[in-house]
Amino acid sequence: MATILKTDEAIAQALSLLEAGQIVAIPTETVYGLAGDATNGEAVARIFEAKGRPSFNPLIVHVAGMVMARRIAVFDPLSIRLAEAFWPGPLTLVLPLAPDAGIHPLVTAGLDTVALRMPQGFGATLIGRLGRPLAAPSANSSGRITATTAQAVEADLGDRVPLIVDGGPTQVGLESTIVKVEGTRLRLLRPGGIAAEVIEAAARLPLLRESAAGIEAPGMLASHYAPMAAVRVEAGEVGPNEALLAFGPVRAALSENAVAVLNLSEKGDLREAASNLFSHLQALDRSGAATIAVEPIPNRGLGEAINDRLGRAAAPRTLAASEPQAS
Ligand code: AMP
Ligand code: MG
Numbered sequence: 657m658a659t660i661l662k663t664d665e666a667i668a669q670a671l672s673l674l675e676a677g678q679i680v681a682i683p684t685e686t687v688y689g690l691a692g693d694a695t696n697g698e699a700v701a702r703i704f705e706a707k708g709r710p711s712f713n714p715l716i717v718h719v720a721g722m723v724m725a726r727r728i729a730v731f732d733p734l735s736i737r738l739a740e741a742f743w744p745g746p747l748t749l750v751l752p753l754a755p756d757a758g759i760h761p762l763v764t765a766g767l768d769t770v771a772l773r774m775p776q777g778f779g780a781t782l783i784g785r786l787g788r789p790l791a792a793p794s795a796n797s798s799g800r801i802t803a804t805t806a807q808a809v810e811a812d813l814g815d816r817v818p819l820i821v822d823g824g825p826t827q828v829g830l831e832s833t834i835v836k837v838e839g840t841r842l843r844l845l846r847p848g849g850i851a852a853e854v855i856e857a858a859a860r861l862p863l864l865r866e867s868a869a870g871i872e873a874p875g876m877l878a879s880h881y882a883p884m885a886a887v888r889v890e891a892g893e894v895g896p897n898e899a900l901l902a903f904g905p906v907r908a909a910l911s912e913n914a915v916a917v918l919n920l921s922e923k924g925d926l927r928e929a930a931s932n933l934f935s936h937l938q939a940l941d942r943s944g945a946a947t948i949a950v951e952p953i954p955n956r957g958l959g960e961a962i963n964d965r966l967g968r969a970a971a972p973r974t975l976a977a978s979e980p981q982a983s
Contacts, residue, residue: 658820661822675693679817684779686830689718694789700931708797714770716773720780727757728753729757745774748833830849833849843865883938894911899948915945916940
């Protein structure tokens with residue numbers, strides 16, 4: 657079971673767990689977050705594992721100040737104005753990912769944008785001391801209600817996190833408002849702790865509510881990275897002009913045909929496979945292969961989310977299907 661510590665007693669243990677790539681449930685001003693080092697793929701895979709999410713949504717990256725924020729995302733005058741008006745606080749900005757941002761691709765689901773927020777209180781202190789950003793979705797298992805107290809986190813995730821930091825009930829009690837900055841336009845991706853009108857007043861711009869592509873709301877397929885190459889799942893053998901995305905110690909038939917081979921996890925570890933998924937897909941895409949053949953991946957634990965993502969990559973591109981929002 658998880659250890660529960662008050663904020664003023666928790667910092668040392670929280671830091672050493674995060675340094676070791678473990679996850680920690682922490683209070684923020686919005687809701688409790690399930691935090692892991694956003695630069696460490698295995699830590700991020702642990703977040704998805706603990707939440708039992710059947711799919712990989714991009715996660716919000718939490719920072720402690722503007723210096724850290726500007727290493728991760730590209731700010732323009734409009735996003736700077738919003739950050740100055742609302743940070744630290746419950747506004748998340750979706751911005752272009754900076755070159756060499758250091759954010760693990762599992763956090764952004766391989767996208768070239770990143771959702772960024774600067775929290776108040778314990779989260780800010782922790783991130784400042786760690787010196788690295790934290791990925792932190794809400795600390796609830798997939799499909800369960802968002803936790804606003806340490807006791808609610810314990811009831812839901814107590815057997816899956818080593819430490820829950822108790823900061824009392826959260827102030828806002830709602831997730832952050834997510835706004836995407838698109839050049840000189842702003843798009844509301846998720847209503848939350850700061851009212852849309854308040855953001856509109858600060859930005860002196862209307863918040864667009866219709867999604868650009870018709871369905872590009874958070875967690876929707878169109879907002880997810882899709883490789884240029886076709887993707888063929890459950891591949892038992894490799895065909896001509898195919899790259900191979902392998903899993904485990906045993907290769908598919910005719911693997912010597914593959915124009916490129918990358919293994920998600922030689923030892924068949926699903927957490928390692930999750931952390932390699934987006935970077936390997938991107939690398940095989942760059943190989944120029946027409947198709948990426950993917951070896952079968954067991955549909956247990958994180959395998960379900962891996963297979964969900966691969967299935968979406970394999971689906972016809974024009975038929976963008978929505979996915980249910982888990983949290
Ligand atoms: P959570 O971390 O569970 O509060 O959820 C984060 C939300 O932010 C999800 O709905 C994501 O789909 C959304 N999100 C995160 N990153 C991006 C991004 N780069 N573009 C669009 N939406 C994002
Ligand atoms: Mg949530």
